[in-house]
Amino acid sequence: MSTIVKICGLRSAEAVAAALAAGADMVGFVFFPKSPRNVSLAEAVTLAGFVRGRAEIVALTVDADDAAIAAIRDRLKPDWFQLHGKETPERAAAIRRLAGTQVMKAIGVSEPADLARHAPYAAVVDRLLFDAKPPKGAVLPGGNGIAFDWDILAAGAGGRPFMLSGGLDPDNVGTAVARLTDVPGFVGVDVSSGVESAPGEKDAGRIAAFVAAARA
Template structure:
């Protein structure tokens, strides 16, 4: 069974639902254009409430070291997720500088996009395959888009990657059966409106991702 990450947590109700449903990670978004953005104060409060109950991943988009450092401290982060156009060199620099695992989001629409993942394998601790958003989109993810999961065929059984992009309580079981990912990640798929997490959908997603648990 894959690990589960609920991204874009911004309220205590959503946090409590993720912990209750035994998700492995929450994602805290440090990107102001996102409706899921949290500032340092909110991140600190959520981290304090979470305690050791769940892992915390900070999402950053082409962020400088100062913003990453602030988010890392405020959210007591266990990992950093780079979701912009960061190069493999930048990913390696962030991992070396901050000393925590680094996840790199890979935007996917075609088989050619999958080829870019190889350049990041040695720089990142985990590659997160997410649906590519339109070129003029304001956000790099969290839009409910999905890509052709058959593109992940060669990644079946390999460690160090995760599946994101359009995952919902209704389709995550099929996604897991088809791709066998080590981790699944959802955000808009457990929302009632952009940025508004639905505790019932969080619980349903976790149940669907771990039907035997």
């Protein structure tokens, strides 16, 4: 199976066009005001109009309440909700019921012990996202451009499909995919800051290079 590639944190029609032209499978919109990649719901709805039917639409939220989830569900109609906050397994399950979509839960990893945190989520979400744990004091739960030791994932995610994120860029994603290809559950990679020229500013050339490297 071809490696799934998700380009996250898109904020402009040009960035969306670049992701689609490169062949991205998933396009992510960030709903988190502290992020340089934050978009309004109205902006996301407009951008999603270019995406629908060509790639899966992902809404990234951070500890969002029911009203926010319902508004995104009704207006954006995403294929996925990506939960990037401190959502408990119970909250993740509740969001999945409320949203009526597939749900992906981000798990921060910096050492082997962190991997065990995924187990309670495995039964209630459709996919896991192993991301680099943010450094102490970081404002953002992801998109910090740091990586972790991929060998931590050698045992897989207990049969649950998972994607890799954190510090990936066009130069290292090929190595990451090669390392994880035979790991049970590995399905793809997710990038945000690694394809930017500045925080929140996507670079079309880097997007194309990233997708090509991930698929090579």
